[in-house]
Amino acid sequence: MIIPLNYDTIISKLRESGLTLFEIEDKIKNKMEQLSGLISKEGAAHIIANEAGVKVFEDVGEIKIKDARNGMRNANVNGKLIVNFGVREFKNEKRAGKVGSFVIGDETGTIRVVLWDVQHINSMENLHDNDIIRVENGYIKENNGYKEIHLNNFSKFSLNPEGITIEDVKFNGVSEFKCKEIKELQQNDRVAIRGTIVQLFEPRFYEICGECGRKAVIENGSFKCGQHGNINTKFAYVVNCILDDGSESIRVACFRENACRLIGVSEGELLSVREDPGRFEGLKDSILGKQIKVEGRANKNLMFDRLEFIASNIEELKPEELLQEME
Numbered sequence: 056m057i058i059p060l061n062y063d064t065i066i067s068k069l070r071e072s073g074l075t076l077f078e079i080e081d082k083i084k085n086k087m088e089q090l091s092g093l094i095s096k097e098g099a100a101h102i103i104a105n106e107a108g109v110k111v112f113e114d115v116g117e118i119k120i121k122d123a124r125n126g127m128r129n130a131n132v133n134g135k136l137i138v139n140f141g142v143r144e145f146k147n148e149k150r151a152g153k154v155g156s157f158v159i160g161d162e163t164g165t166i167r168v169v170l171w172d173v174q175h176i177n178s179m180e181n182l183h184d185n186d187i188i189r190v191e192n193g194y195i196k197e198n199n200g201y202k203e204i205h206l207n208n209f210s211k212f213s214l215n216p217e218g219i220t221i222e223d224v225k226f227n228g229v230s231e232f233k234c235k236e237i238k239e240l241q242q243n244d245r246v247a248i249r250g251t252i253v254q255l256f257e258p259r260f261y262e263i264c265g266e267c268g269r270k271a272v273i274e275n276g277s278f279k280c281g282q283h284g285n286i287n288t289k290f291a292y293v294v295n296c297i298l299d300d301g302s303e304s305i306r307v308a309c310f311r312e313n314a315c316r317l318i319g320v321s322e323g324e325l326l327s328v329r330e331d332p333g334r335f336e337g338l339k340d341s342i343l344g345k346q347i348k349v350e351g352r353a354n355k356n357l358m359f360d361r362l363e364f365i366a367s368n369i370e371e372l373k374p375e376e377l378l379q380e381m382e
């Protein structure tokens with residue numbers, strides 16, 4: 056179990072590193088002033104320790120997602136794949152490269168996993184819905200007020216390891232994400248947006264491998280899975296809607312459980328629409344005009360050259376939240 060060190064312990068660690076008490080207190084005071092009092096003495100001590108390369112967290116080992124804390128090192132986490140954000144290229148003054156990311160969840164919450172190692176990124180090709188992912192020796196970082204687990208080339212990343220199961224994933228409240236207006240959205244933003252559902256498209260169904268959930272491909276008239284060969288298929292689905300927040304509107308893609316959340320039906324009910332499309336018309340009326348908060352990622356649709364939003368979680372806005380916002 057992990058214990059972030061408390062103030063006094065950080066101070067004594069800093070003193071062991073060669074600083075005098077006077078120097079340490081001075082640095083802490085300066086840091087607090089520099090950040091205009093936005094952080095506590097303890098927070099400032101953490102930053103000073105980080106800057107001095109002094110470890111303020113013990114190596115953590117096995118943790119549940121809700122226990123992840125900024126600055127933890129060597130954390131091991133298991134989770135089920137919730138949404139895959141894929142790989143993108145980046146370039147800044149310092150370097151260029153690729154970064155991959157996805158969200159996993161366990162019984163206590165969800166967290167974004169960020170991959171920087173080329174081998175890890177390459178193995179993302181094998182990811183599919185509901186995969187169990189184990190990461191070892193990750194470090195926890197806070198980004199825009201929410202936590203991420205980052206993996207470097209000393210970390211380990213394994214897919215569907217023996218003996219690990221995760222039943223019900225607990226979704227974090229969408230409110231943990233920073234909210235943005237739709238017109239302010241930039242490509243790859245991971246934020247929450249709020250708005251009214253002004254248009255709803257019929258569910259699209261597609262065949263997946265009954266065994267592993269990967270998208271099935273048709274070969275010589277029968278369905279195949281890259282891993283399982285000839286297969287029995289199941290159906291997965293996506294529902295798109297248009298969300299409008301008054302600043303602009305955007306297409307939101309809701310896959311699987313998010314499609315169910317959007318429409319407020321069970322998986323079985325949604326699947327029944329495939330055989331009886333008329334049922335969807337009935338559902339539609341209750342959904343148009345609904346106000347929701349969606350957490351996810353802004354994604355550039357290259358074919359249409361427009362931004363779309365991929366939902367990783369959806370919540371209906373409660374009247375009291377709407378009131379709060381109006382005030």
Ligand SMILES: [Zn+2]
Binds near residue numbers: 264266
């Ligand atoms: Zn398969």
